[in-house]
Amino acid sequence: MTTPDPQSPVPEPAQPPVSAAPDERDQVHRSHAGIAGGILLLGVCAWFGIDASIRGEGRTPWLALASLLLAVPLIVAFTLRPAVYVNDDRLRVRNPFRLIVLPWGRVASLRSGYSNEVFSDAGTTYQLWALPVSLRARKRAARREMRATGERGVGVDVRTAGHGPGARDAFRRGGRPSATTDDGPVRGRTDSVMDDLRELHERRQGADTAQGAPVVRWAYEILAPAAAGAVLLAVLLATG
Structure with missing residues (x-):
């Protein structure tokens, strides 16, 4: 009596790379x-x-x-x-010497510190050169937050100024303040853009059309x- 050979596992098909060309x-x-x-x-x-x-x-x-x-x-x-191209399926980052295309399904997170960065699921970090950080706007936001909470300027981190609870809701899409937030945090344009990117990533990372292999070109x-x-x-x- 012969023993049948165990079936070898079928390899998963490789994900095709996403298109690096601009999209309308x-x-x-x-x-x-x-x-x-x-x-x-x-x-x-x-x-x-x-x-x-x-x-x-x-x-x-x-x-x-x-x-x-x-x-x-x-x-x-x-x-x-430098430019950042965004749609519902991917993030296309054009930096000085490289072009990076990341489907939302391959984006792990987006971080705003002293620079704005995107992390891939492979652990690679890419800086968003087209979205420079405005420390001046963050300092204005920090001062307004201190006045609103009664603090006196101890230990305020300008990297996170304006990122507290309610700061995002105080602004409409595109970073323009609403009519009722005159005393709210003053966000920089790039910080508001990063908020929009995070929301889009959370909403689209599981979509079928937002999958594929990243593209990195010199x-x-x-x-x-x-x-x-x-x-x-x-x-x-x-x-x-």
């Missing part, structure tokens, strides 16, 4: 101050670079070209590029020209 449903969050600063810096670079290329002599035009090739991609990376369109500019500038300086 996406809501986009950017840093307006960062965009304004980036445009200003690009204008200054263009002014000096063009002036050096036209009026410069000898190796100066080549040095100006190499410097622009290095500086412009880095300025774009840290000012104009921004070679930024890294390649910056590296070329650095190499060209190093060669010119070394041979000068």
